Amino acid sequence: MSQLLHSASVRKLITKGLKSECKALKEKNIFPSMKVVLVGSDPASVIYTTSKKKFCEKIGALCEIVTLDEKISEAEFLNTINEINSDDSVHGCIIQMPLPKHLSHLDVGRLVKKEKDVDGFHPENLYALLSNNGDQHDFISCTPKGILTLMQESQISVAGKHVVIIGRSMIVGKPLAMLLTNHNATVTLCHSHTENLKDLTKKCDILVSAIGKANFIDESYLSANKNQVIIDVGMNTDTQGQLCGDVYFEKVVDHVSAITPVPGGVGPMTIVSLAQNLLQASKNRLSL
């Protein structure tokens, strides 16, 4: 029987701690506050930003969704971000992706200043992760951080383990490879040009899929020993219009030792990480 890595119980536990932390900060007159910049009204983006706002409020932090017109000029958009950057009452800021085409050329990772970059996308935060020289003042990208937290809280150690990650994005694959390497995992980073992918996935201890292809990973990618841990970062829609992961859950679940469900696995952990980063950003203000 494989272990289902639901994030609900982990999230509940962490939420309790975050509530206490938030309360303690308020007693020191720090009111953790985040701005989520949303350009346009893409339905998925509206759902994501609303979830982030709700969770922040649940732990006692302030969160405002700054909704901007889809046709906002580049100058006005940058001006809005700069105002948030210089507003001392705001501790964290994220820009909801994707941006409309006329803004997509912007180097988004640099727009929010590193001290407020609770998404962990700023070059300085990524450098801290790469060099493993970061301290608690730096922010680790939310999805990688959430994956590590979920495994840690589920008593799955990564040290010495061989982890195969499929997908080399700057949001998941690359920062996760760095984070897990820092935690002494041996990481193989696979992608669209990887040859003989199954040879690699069958032999690893932990398989992370972050490619955005519905039900791509079936049991043919896995070891016959049924001893692997599967982390599914995918959030896709299947042919029936249902939300599904990169992993064909029903085909895989009896061939593994542990697996994250979609929904209810990695996704909610990303929001937990964001809230953790927001409280960290707020605490950092204390030491300034």
Next chain:
Amino acid sequence: MSQLLHSASVRKLITKGLKSECKALKEKNIFPSMKVVLVGSDPASVIYTTSKKKFCEKIGALCEIVTLDEKISEAEFLNTINEINSDDSVHGCIIQMPLPKHLSHLDVGRLVKKEKDVDGFHPENLYALLSNNGDQHDFISCTPKGILTLMQESQISVAGKHVVIIGRSMIVGKPLAMLLTNHNATVTLCHSHTENLKDLTKKCDILVSAIGKANFIDESYLSANKNQVIIDVGMNTDTQGQLCGDVYFEKVVDHVSAITPVPGGVGPMTIVSLAQNLLQASKNRLSL
């Protein structure tokens, strides 16, 4: 019969091109110029800095070794670097490692400004590599760049290949993993905590060792198919006091398809990369 990946012929070919480039720059009144900052008189460091100076001069560039007293104060040391940073006649600067203990706490990668960071250690240059968004204005770390150049000039393609790198340093392992991933290799980054290392090394197409352990890799780490490419980044001293790599050359040479010798393999390529970066830094000045 395995192919010996001597760097001499590649280096000769590239040197010719660099000489022409250097000449063309001088005709535009740009005199490529580098400063190598050497603190103290560590014998190995003196040899390395001298080799760098010689090669720069060979292609027609200026190179000065700025030798500082081993006991120089931190303030004076930083002042020297800052003077170089603001001297418009200098295009590239490197700080020879290791630094004496009283300076070893410095975040060396940030000292030389990114426009002159021909070693490719500045956070902005590493971020460009990580994000694969860099352009010709950015500098790729010299050893990783030299390894890729040597393979490319030896008609060894990395795209789609499985590369196992042993060693996760910020000088070799990590930037090389990024560079080869950008070139569509599938990279596994191994290190001191990797379990079952031989299972990984036996199955890869290309094995890179950068661990600094004399003659560590013998034929027991390799595939019986004799079809692997071995890149030896080690510069060690064996029990007889002889220079040797991480790879036990005599035991391995007949079990592989290609292998870099030590000396004469990766080492000289690092200096070629440095000279390439210096000319790039000089050319960048033209576009400012």
